[in-house]
Amino acid sequence: MQINSREEKHFAKSEEAKPLRIKDAEGSYLISEEGKRYIDFSSGWCVGNLGWKHPQIDEAIRNFKGPTYIYPHFEYEPWFELASLLSEITPGKLTKCFRATGGTEAVEIALQAAMAHTGRQEFIAIDGAYHGNSIATQGLVGDSPFFNWKKLKPPLTEESLNDLEKLLKGKKVAAFIMEPVSMNLDVMIPKAAFMQGMQELCRKYGTLIIMDEVATGFGRTGKLFATEYFDIEPDIMCIAKALSAGAAPIGATLLNKEVGKSMQEENYPYSTYGWHPLSVAAAIASVRFFQKHWDELQVNIQFMNEYFQQRFSQMEFKKTPKMNIMGMAMHLDFGKSDYGEKVTERAFKKGLILAEGTTLFPALDIDFETAKAGLDILEKSL
Incomplete structure (x- = not known):
């Protein structure tokens, strides 16, 4: 068959695309080339936490007067401003911030930092979870010919701690990495007893804790960072996605003082486009919006969480789902x-x-009107 279209002839796709060509996006709506408005309950998989074309972030980009690009070995004042802001809002004692272009690079930097600090080469991740698209990050949760990753099978309960300790006992594991709420495992919420036990075991065996907040960060679960639910002090945290509300690509890896020192001494990561000036302007506007409006956002998250659950309970599903819900992260599990x-x-x-x-x-x-309209469509689709 002859291939005529530009898409099929020249554009490579990693998976089958939906039959939807996006022309614009605003608030909780995506607009197709034909002008049809779609209610968006996906937010680009936890990217558009503040909706699309957020006024404050859009204004920061429109008014940006800074340089086109900054060579990584130079200095740039907004880098220091953003790093300081992120250290202020993240949990624990994360004081050193490394630049990244997105979530995958942020996790890559975290892995490098853990190896530099511990001198170890092994990692533990949750079986089936997701941490990025590079060979290293894919190897965390799949089979890799290059790395020796260990996997802990979910669900994450107090009983899982015995399996975790077996993996840690050899003192060869540099870090245990997990999302505090596993978004790619259907919003899987770990038990508090597991999280506390995990922290104690990691401290006992000299293994660092990496919290991957790329998807869970910036309010998705009802806390600014999902780590806050479990009173965990991570050694390393990865953020991206909603950091700029989708307005520009950016990520960050935050380390505590000791791990940050090891990283700078052993293997300072180089990122050509990490913290591009325009991305930094968007991220600063986003973080400042969260700082100023977090209380009212929490009120809306709580209200919507209850409203969505109420509507779910009234829907006549063909097969009753198990509901995994935390804040505005929701999964209807039909087995x-x-x-x-x-x-x-x-x-x-x-x-x-x-x-x-x-x-x-x-x-x-x-x-409320948009949420109700979307849930009405969901109910009509059962």
Whole structure:
């Protein structure tokens, strides 16, 4: 068959695209080339936590007068401002901040930092989780010919601690990495007893704790960072996605003082486009908005969390789902049935976009009318 279209001939896709060509996006809506408005309950998988084209962040980009680019070996005042802001808002004692272009690079830097500080080469991750698209980050949760990763099987309960200790006992593990709430494992919420026990075991065996807050950070679960639910003090934290509310690519790796010192002495990471000036302007505006409006955002998150759960409880599903919900991270689990995928596809045709597998990540500041309209479509798609 002859290939004529530019898309098929020249553009490589990693997976089958949805039949939707985006022309614009605003608030909780995506607009197609044909002008159809879709209610967005996916937020680009936890990127648009403040909706699309957020006024304050848009204004920061429009008014940006800084340099086009900064060579990484030079200095730039807004870098210091953003690093200071991130150290202020993140939990624990994360005082040193490294620049990254996004989540994958942020995790790569975290792995390098853990090896530099401990002198160890092994890592533990949750089986089936997701931490990025590079060979190293893919190897964390899959089979890799290059690295020796260990996997801890979910669910994460107090009983899991015995398995974790077996993996740690040899004192060869540089770090244990996890999302405090595993978004790619259907919003899997660990038990508090596991999290406390995990921290104690990691301290006992000299293993660092990496909290991957790329998807969970910036309010998605109802706390500014999901780590705060569990009273964990991470040695390293990775952030990206909602850091700029999707306005520009950016990520960051935050380390405590001791790990940061080891990283700078042993293996300072180089990132050509890490913290591009325009991305930094967007990120600073985003962080400052969260600082100023976090209380009112929390009120809306709590209200919407209760409203969504109320609506779910009233819906007549063909197969009753298990509901994994924390803040504005929600997954309707239908087990091995493909019912959830069918509901997601029917909802898409009616104008509602869900994340994969009947997962919902609405904007944190979504208004009631939009939330109700989206849930009405969901109910009509059952």
